[in-house]
Structures are given as C-alpha cells and as structure tokens.
Amino acid sequence: MTAIKESSTIQQNKRYALDKCPVTYVMEKIGGYWKPIILYQLSNGDKRYSELKRAIPAMTEKVLIQHLKQLEADGLVIRTAKPVVPPHVTYKLSKAGTGLIPVIAALADWAFLDMKGEYT
Secondary structure (H helix, E strand, O other): OOOOOOOOHHHHHHHHHHHHOHHHHHHHHHOOOOHHHHHHHHOOOOEEHHHHHHHOOOOOHHHHHHHHHHHHHOOOEEEEEEOOOOOEEEEEEOHHHHHOHHHHHHHHHHHHHHHOOOOO
16 A cells, blocks of 8 residues: 655645535545445444344445444444454444434435435
C-alpha cells in the first residue's frame, strides 16, 4: 500500500473539508456502499456476525469484517465478545450510531418513494 503524504495539498483540503463541512464529516464516517446498510441492519437491534452476513448476502466476509472494524473505530458500533467457546460476538449501535438512524431511515424513505416513481 502506498504511504499518504500528510502535507500534500489534497490531504490539507480534505482536513479542511472535514473541519468545515458537516456533510463531508458524515460521509467520512459512513461513506461507501456498505456502511449505511450495516447501520440499517443494526437499527433493528443487536446482531451477531452471522446474522449480519445472512442479512447482507451480497457482501463478502472480508468487506463485512473491515467495515465492522471501521465502524467500531469511528465509535458508531460496539463490539461485545463473551469469553466462551465458540466465541460469541455481538454488534450493536453506539449512542453516536443510534443518532444516525433518523438519517439512514430518511435515506430509506426517500428510496421507497423514488422506486415508486413519486419523484419523477
């Protein structure tokens, strides 16, 4: 993987945008194709990894693991592991993650209306 030059103009512009633009900040946290879908699935309550995998079958295991780690690192998801064999791990939304649910729900509502053709 290539190292990111922190002093580059692109990186400076990105940091400025993150500081000044709330939409850029949100997209940095939940941007991409899969993260909002994971958050949407967790909005119905705690889920184990296998439940998330079944709920989002098009996502590869590698991508699901990566995104869950990123969402946890960003403070949106809480991972709880019980010290048993086999491992029992659950994922749930943090307070910050729960705060995003109205946003995710609004996206879903918009999609339902658009798919019905109500915006055309």
